[in-house]
Each structure stands twice: as structure tokens, then as C-alpha cells.
Amino acid sequence: MKATTRRTQVLLRVTAGTICLAFALSLSAQVQTETSTTSQTPTVTTKTVGGTIVYVSGNDLILKMDDGTLRHFNNVSPTQTAIVDGKPITIKDAKVGMHLTKTITTTTTPKIITTTQTVTGTVWQVSPPNSVILTLDDGKNQQFKIPKDQKFNVDGQITDAWGLRQGMKISATRIVEAPETVVTQQAKITGTLPPPPPPPPPDQPILVAVVVPVPVAAPAEAPPAALPKTGSSLPLIGMLGFLSLAASLGLRAVRGIS
DSSP states (O other), X not given: OOOOSSOOOOOOOEETTEEEEOOBOOOOTTOEEEEEEEEOOOEEEEEEEEEEEEEEETTEEEEEETTSOEEEEOSOOTTOOEEETTEEEOGGGOOTTXXXXXXXXXXXXXXXXXXXXXXXXXXXXXXXXXXXXXXXXXXXXXXXXXXXXXXEEETTEEEEGGGOOTTOEEEEEEEEEEEEEEEEEXXXXXXXXXXXXXXXXXXXXXXXXXXXXXXXXXXXXXXXOOOOTTOOSHHHHHHHHHHHHHHHHHHHHHHHHO
16 A cells, blocks of 8 residues: 555445445444554654763753754753763763763654545435435434545446435445654763863972072282372481481480580
8 A cells, every 4th residue: 555645545335235335424423433554664764963061050051062063951851861881860960071972763654544434324315416315224314425426336237326216225435545654753862971181290300499508709808008199218217317316416415424
């Protein structure tokens, strides 16, 4: 059975002594309705998006997507879980630096919904080619429209609405096939923890400041004071002359006394 777009297929069946007509049936207690669904081969598509947490506060989350854009997720459900390194976490466990990946699996299943409506009654009045009134099993009369160009097989003879006669026992059946597409999605979030901080650098020798005494130069000896420029040997010579004169006078005085 092939899917059709918005197509309604009406099937006509004929049995010996009983005419099965395709009518536009109105709802009635005498109308029996059955519905069945036929599924066709589904189509499955997968889409993956990912990003790194750059901000988290309460139930708010900002991701830097792998394409470089920023996305804000407001009021993340506290029951939503992600599998990070094999362990389920919630929004309260989210950390900056975590990389999250969301895999969305979409399954599209074409279906055919088949609705079968059946009514049994006796022709009470026919207005060819438009409608027929049937007397139902509960004794009530109900009018049904006859589709355009509808043909009937009565006891092996092909006829149209003009061939219907009062008193004929008929069973009218309408089968409608309508396409329907069912789309389901499943989302799975996985992630990885942020990379650990870099290890500390290897041990390096500690630089110790050592105070080295700086030798202090001894003060230079003061040079001997120079004589004033006005000083000379004349005073010394004069003093010597004075002493010689005094000695000479002294000797004379001694001699005079003698």
C-alpha cells in the first residue's frame, strides 16, 4: 500500500443479493466505524551539536558552541541529566569548561490511517443520482449522499443510482485511507570534564641572596700643612744674629767686672 498526499480512496464492493455502496455516511448509532493503522518504513536522521560551558549560575547556562556562537539556556530543568565521563549529572553539577554534546535522533514514520464505516438498511426512497434514504435496523430513516458516477453491481448486473429500487436490502460501506506522518525525537546529552589544571613546574633551585661585604677604603693621610707663602728663613737668621749679639755683650760685661 503506497502513501498518498491528502488522498481519499473509496472502495466499492458488491456481493450476491447485497449491494455495498460507497456513501458519504453521517454519524449514526447504526453506523459501525473501524480504524486501522499501517506503518511504513521509517526514516531516521541524527544531528549532533556541541559546546563548552563558559558560564553557569543556578539554572542558567551559557555555552560557546563549536561554531563559535554563544547560546543562553535559561531555567534548565533540574531533572535533566547529561552523561559526563560515564556518570549522570544535573545542572547543579555543571562546571565551567565542561564540553557538552547533544545528539538528536529524529524518526519519521509514514502511516496510512484506514477508516471503514458500514451501514445496513433497506432502500426506502432513492433520488438518483444524488442520494438514497435507507430504513435502518432500528426502524429510522437516514439519508446518504451517492458519490458522482457511482456504479452498482446488482445480481451481476452493472447499474447506477437509477437502478436502485425501493425495498432493496443493501449494505453501504465507505473506506477512507488518509496518510499521516508521525515524527518522534530523542535527545541524549553527553559531555567531558574540563581539562585538569597544568602541573606545577619542576623544582627549581631557590635563589638565595648573599650579602657580600664591600671593603671600605681607608681614609688617606692628610698631607703636612704647607708653610704660608709669606714664611721664609730670614727670621731664623735674625734670631741667630740676636743670640750671637747677646752672647757677645755678655762676655764683655764679664770681662769688665774682672
